[in-house]
Amino acid sequence: MIGIFRLSLKDFLTRKFILLSILPFLVAVVLLGGFMIFGGKELFDTLSLGAQSGDFSFLDESEYPWLAKALTFGLTKWIISALFYVAGTFLVLMLSVFIALGVAGFLTPIVAKELNxxxxxxxxxxxxSFWRVMKLMGIELVKFIVILLICLxxxxIPVINLFAINIPFFYLxxxxxxxDVASNALDKTKFELAYKKGGGYGFIFACIVFYILCLVPFVGLFFQLFFVIYLTHILYSKERKNSLKY
Structure with a gap:
C-alpha cells in the first residue's frame, strides 16, 4: 500500500495530472456558486429563518396539520434547527464532492490509459459496454436511495446521526x-469479477480513507483525481500479479 501511495503521488505531481486535477475543483466551485446565486440562497434563508424563529408559515397548514402542530413545540424547533445546520452543511459538502467526482469520472479513461x-x-x-456501466450505476443509485430512507x-438521534448520515453517501x-475505475482499467470479464468482489479489501479501505478526507472542505475537490489514480494503481497492480501467476 505504501508503494502504491508513493507511485500514485509521483504520478499525481506530474504537470499533466496537476492541471487535470484543477478541472473538478473549478467545475464544482462554479456550479455551487451558480446554485447559490440563482435560487439556492433564497431557499437557505427561508429555512434558516424558519428554524430560528419557529415561523414555518410557508407550509400549508390545512394540507399538513400534523406537521404544523409539531413545529410549534420548542423541542421540535431545537431539533429542526440543529438538523438544519448539520444537514445543510453536510449536503453542500457532499454536493461539491460528487460534482468533483463526476468531473473526475470523465478523466478516468485518460488516467487509466496513461498509468497503463x-x-x-x-x-x-x-x-x-457503456450501457452495462450505466445500468450498474443506476442500480447503485437506487440502492443509495433505499439506504438513505432507512437511515433518515x-x-x-444525537451523535448517532453523525454516523448514520454518512452511511448512504459513503456507499454511493x-x-x-x-x-468508474474498474470499467476503465479492466476488460469486460475482469471488470465483472472486480465488481462482484467489491474491488477487494485494499480498494474498500482506500475508499473509506478517501471519503473521510472528502469531509474536509476543499480536499475532496482538488484531490479527487489523486484518489482515482491511487485506486487505478490498486486494480492494475493486482491484475499484473494475477497475470504473472499464469
Missing amino acids: LRHYNLVKESEP PLLF YYKFLLV
Missing part, C-alpha cells in the same frame, strides 16, 4: 468509484 502506458502495459481483451429516522461514493 507508464507502468503496466497490460492488454485489455474487451471493453465493458436515525438523523433525529465507493460504488461509483468502483464502477
Whole structure:
C-alpha cells in the first residue's frame, strides 16, 4: 500500500495530472456558486429563518396539520434547527464532492490509459459496454436511495446521526468509484469479477480513507483525481500479479 501511495503521488505531481486535477475543483466551485446565486440562497434563508424563529408559515397548514402542530413545540424547533445546520452543511459538502467526482469520472479513461502506458502495459481483451456501466450505476443509485430512507429516522438521534448520515453517501461514493475505475482499467470479464468482489479489501479501505478526507472542505475537490489514480494503481497492480501467476 505504501508503494502504491508513493507511485500514485509521483504520478499525481506530474504537470499533466496537476492541471487535470484543477478541472473538478473549478467545475464544482462554479456550479455551487451558480446554485447559490440563482435560487439556492433564497431557499437557505427561508429555512434558516424558519428554524430560528419557529415561523414555518410557508407550509400549508390545512394540507399538513400534523406537521404544523409539531413545529410549534420548542423541542421540535431545537431539533429542526440543529438538523438544519448539520444537514445543510453536510449536503453542500457532499454536493461539491460528487460534482468533483463526476468531473473526475470523465478523466478516468485518460488516467487509466496513461498509468497503463507508464507502468503496466497490460492488454485489455474487451471493453465493458457503456450501457452495462450505466445500468450498474443506476442500480447503485437506487440502492443509495433505499439506504438513505432507512437511515433518515436515525438523523433525529444525537451523535448517532453523525454516523448514520454518512452511511448512504459513503456507499454511493465507493460504488461509483468502483464502477468508474474498474470499467476503465479492466476488460469486460475482469471488470465483472472486480465488481462482484467489491474491488477487494485494499480498494474498500482506500475508499473509506478517501471519503473521510472528502469531509474536509476543499480536499475532496482538488484531490479527487489523486484518489482515482491511487485506486487505478490498486486494480492494475493486482491484475499484473494475477497475470504473472499464469
